[in-house]
Amino acid sequence: MFPNDSSLGALAGEVVNCRCVLEFDDGNTKFAQFAQSADTMSANRRQTGGKVLTNSDERDIMRVGSEQMNDKRISNVYTGIRNEIPLTPSEKEFVTKYLTALNVDMDKVVFTDIYRTAYNEKFDAYIIGTDVKPLENAKYGVINANQRISIKGTLAHEVIGHREAHIKGWTQYDDVLEEVQASIRAARFAPNLSNQERITLLMDARSRLGRGRRLKDVRASLHIDER
Numbered sequence: 001m002f003p004n005d006s007s008l009g010a011l012a013g014e015v016v017n018c019r020c021v022l023e024f025d026d027g028n029t030k031f032a033q034f035a036q037s038a039d040t041m042s043a044n045r046r047q048t049g050g051k052v053l054t055n056s057d058e059r060d061i062m063r064v065g066s067e068q069m070n071d072k073r074i075s076n077v078y079t080g081i082r083n084e085i086p087l088t089p090s091e092k093e094f095v096t097k098y099l100t101a102l103n104v105d106m107d108k109v110v111f112t113d114i115y116r117t118a119y120n121e122k123f124d125a126y127i128i129g130t131d132v133k134p135l136e137n138a139k140y141g142v143i144n145a146n147q148r149i150s151i152k153g154t155l156a157h158e159v160i161g162h163r164e165a166h167i168k169g170w171t172q173y174d175d176v177l178e179e180v181q182a183s184i185r186a187a188r189f190a191p192n193l194s195n196q197e198r199i200t201l202l203m204d205a206r207s208r209l210g211r212g213r214r215l216k217d218v219r220a221s222l223h224i225d226e227r
Contacts, residue, residue: 083133145203156190170223
C-alpha cells in the first residue's frame with residue numbers, strides 16, 4: 001500500500017489501519033534506509049558464512065587498476081586484496097575513536113560486512129567495510145602498498161583525501177587522479193599517523209598511476225598543498 005493506492009477500490013485515507021508513510025526525498029532519510037539495508041545484508045552474510053564484499057559505487061579504498069577493470073568479478077566480489085574478516089567490537093571502537101578525532105559525525109557512518117570502505121558523496125556519509133583493515137602478511141613494495149594501508153591511513157584517505165577535497169570543490173574528474181590525490185592528502189595532513197603509515201600512503205598514490213605516468217607529471221593538477 002502507498003498514498004493514493006486505489007488498487008482495492010478505496011482512497012489511501014479511507015484504508016483502515018493503513019501503515020503508509022510519505023517519504024521525504026532527503027539525504028538523511030535515504031542514508032538511514034541504506035544503513036538499515038547494509039546492517040541486514042551484513043547479518044545475512046555472517047549467518048551464511050558468505051565472503052562477498054561489493055562495491056559501494058563511491059570513493060573506496062580498494063585499488064582497482066586498469067588491468068583489473070576488465071575482470072567483471074572486481075565490481076561485486078572481494079578478491080582478498082584487503083581484509084575480508086568482519087571487524088571485532090574493539091576494532092570498531094578503534095575506527096570510531098579515530099573518526100571522532102577527524103571530526104566525523106558518527107551519525108553519518110555505517111559499518112558493514114558487505115560494502116567496501118568508502119566516502120559517499122551523495123549522502124555525505126562513510127561506509128566502513130572489512131577492508132578498512134590491511135591484508136594480513138601483505139608483501140612489501142610499491143605494487144602492494146594498497147594492501148598495507150593501515151586502518152588510520154584508510155580512514156584518512158576517505159575523510160581528508162576524498163571528503164574534505166569534495167567539500168572544497170577539489171574532486172578530480174579523473175578517477176585515478178582522485179585516488180592519487182586522496183592518498184597524498186592523507187599522507188600529508190592526517191593527524192597521528194606514523195612515518196611508515198604516511199610512506200605507505202605515498203607508495204599507494206604512486207602505484208595507482210601505473211606504468212608510464214609519474215607523480216611529477218600530474219603534480220600541478222593535484223590539490224595537495226593545503227588541507
